[in-house]
Amino acid sequence: MNKLAVTIGNLTLKNPILTASGTFGYGNEYAPYFDVSALGGLISKTITLNPRAGNAFPRIAETPSGMLNSIGLANVGIDAFISEKMPYLRSLDTVNIVNVAGFTIDEYTEVVQRLEDVDGIDGYEVNISCPNVKEGGVAFGSNPNITAKITANLRTITTRCLIMKLTPNVTRISDIARAAADAGADSVSLINTLVGMAIDVRTRRPKLATITGGLSGPAIKPVAIARVYEVAQAISLPIIGIGGIMNADDVLEFMMAGATAVQVGTANFIDPDVCMTIINDLHSYCEREAIQSVGAVIGSMIM
Amino acid sequence: MKKTIPTDSSIHTGEVLFNKEVAPGICRMRIFHDEIARTSLPGQFINIRVSNNMEPFWRRPFSIHATHADEHWFDILYRVIGIGTQKLAFVKSGEIINFVGPLGNHFIADPAITKTSLLVGGGLGIAPMVILAHYLIQRNIHPIVFYGVRSQSELCSLPDLQALTSDIYIATEDGSVGQTGYITESVDAFLRQQTQYNELNIYACGPNPMLDRLGQIAELYHVPCQVSLETLMGCGIGACLGCGMKTRNSEKPYVYVCKEGPVFQAGEIDFSE
Structure with missing residues (x-):
């Protein structure tokens, strides 16, 4: 039996390591660095109905133990995604989760409807938490009613695994998680980036063209752990933890706080083979600790 | 390209x-x-x-x-x-x-077309010019180096360049060595004196204003010009989408320097921002 296997809705992941949307392109960018099929699952760059060029530059800024980004959901659009990106993703021996976004409530339905006819997709992660777009994004994900509405709409059109990606830029994330759970989501993933900002003190200009952006990297890990713990107390769905994971210990920390699986994001930029290293280290951990299933780690924090 | x-x-x-x-x-x-x-x-x-x-x-x-x-x-x-x-x-x-x-991609050389190349480096933009000059010589293309710095003390790797070509033009902003002023004006002066342009091309690396000006000069003389760009990079492998440059093509408003570049045709890039 595979000790690292975990279950999210109707999906069995061969290990709990997923890639965070927006940090792993459409997968092929990382093919030179490790066998991408070794992943528990691959979550691709957010797809919208129409192609998007993205925000003005500069879009990224380095910060202590992390970075700010304001990419603005730059993506090839759904048609090019299906024709140009899906053949590679389909060829992989891993779970394919497509991250989707819309700028109206109906647009989410429209995007998922288009993808329903496409083979090789195992689930959807619904981005209701992007801090870098004017319409939709975090405005939807910070409202429990809209979150419930989008979730319920998608639930009626798909039996594929439905994961709602939540923002930490809210008063109480567990309220949003509960709304998603009650409306039929299979899982929630958290946290998306925290709104942040940096100024170049020499030029007095903001380091991002959009002034504010999303903070990611190890700097946000303690915030993410706290939010995962909070949501794990509130709902019974499997949780996918995200935020600053750099190594296997970070993964175990998220799982002990209540996550069933995790996403590795910004770390992919630093070490393009970091997911492989983490998966190997998780194997070693289970051997060393004589753990039969990594699932035993979930929510195992000792109080 | x-x-x-x-x-x-x-x-x-x-x-x-x-x-x-x-x-x-x-x-x-x-x-x-x-x-x-x-x-x-x-x-x-x-x-x-x-x-x-x-x-x-x-x-x-x-x-x-x-x-x-x-x-x-x-x-x-x-x-x-x-x-x-x-x-x-x-x-x-x-x-x-x-x-x-x-x-990243790389400078392209076609010995069937090009006989002489102008290698223009501004400041640290000289960095790719040593490996490039070596590469061109192996392909029977004659390199002429144009090297611009603020002051003589900043000149680097001159012995490397001198070992590869005797044609080296230097410009300094403070006039401490070579021509006084920007290296782009030395390139302009050189091109003005030529009678044939169809076997020439330009490779350049340096600050964006230099590359912008050089692109204009190249266009004036109808000489192909490849530029290597420098930007902030988050990942270097085409994943973070942080290293864009504006293009002159409204169909594709940005190019990503790490993966689609760092080398582009000068005419592709909009340096106005």
Whole structure:
């Protein structure tokens, strides 16, 4: 039996390591660095109905133990995604989760409807938490009613695994998680980036063209752990933890706080083979600790 | 322009053979690595993990400056400017450095068309010109180097260039050596004196205003001009979408320097911003 296997809705992941949307392109960018099929699952760059060029530059800024980004959901659009990106993703021996976004409530339905006819997709992660777009994004994900509405709409059109990606830029994330759970989501993933900002003190200009952006990297890990713990107390769905994971210990920390699986994001930029290293280290951990299933780690924090 | 990556990049480690200041605030580092020495092409870069802790967080990209296949080494040239290069400057001979590469596309040379190339480097933009001059000579293309700096003390790697070509034009902003002024004006003056342009081309690397001006000059004389761009990079492998430059093509408003570049035709890029 595979000790690292975990279950999210109707999906069995061969290990709990997923890639965070927006940090792993459409997968092929990382093919030179490790066998991408070794992943528990691959979550691709957010797809919208129409192609998007993205925000003005500069879009990224380095910060202590992390970075700010304001990419603005730059993506090839759904048609090019299906024709140009899906053949590679389909060829992989891993779970394919497509991250989707819309700028109206109906647009989410429209995007998922288009993808329903496409083979090789195992689930959807619904981005209701992007801090870098004017319409939709975090405005939807910070409202429990809209979150419930989008979730319920998608639930009626798909039996594929439905994961709602939540923002930490809210008063109480567990309220949003509960709304998603009650409306039929299979899982929630958290946290998306925290709104942040940096100024170049020499030029007095903001380091991002959009002034504010999303903070990611190890700097946000303690915030993410706290939010995962909070949501794990509130709902019974499997949780996918995200935020600053750099190594296997970070993964175990998220799982002990209540996550069933995790996403590795910004770390992919630093070490393009970091997911492989983490998966190997998780194997070693289970051997060393004589753990039969990594699932035993979930929510195992000792109080 | 060809956009493919000629050699798949990988994560490597290599021993530092030396790391020394070659001009005030400018260092040259030599890294022992057979594969990069043999396979990297002019214009490509490596992305160095400067520190194992989180400061700096990102890797730092450096153009490949020179290679020696038989001696299995390659060099980078860098200005000590921020936290990344400050830490890099402390790396000692014998230490092992972690880097990803070779990354990016490369300068294209076609000996069937081009007989003479103008290699224009502004400041640290001289970095890819040594490996490029070597590459061109192997293809029977004559390199003429145009090297612009603020002041004589900033000149680097002149012996490397002199070993490859006797045609080297220098311009300094303060007039301490060579022509006084910008190197772009030396290129303009050179081109003005020519009678034939169809066997010439330009390769350039340097500050964006220099590349912008050079693109205009190249257009004036109908000489092809490839430019290597420098931007902030988050990942270096085409994933973070942070390293864009504006283009003149409304269908594709941005290009990503790390993967689609760093080398572009000068006419593709909108330097106005």
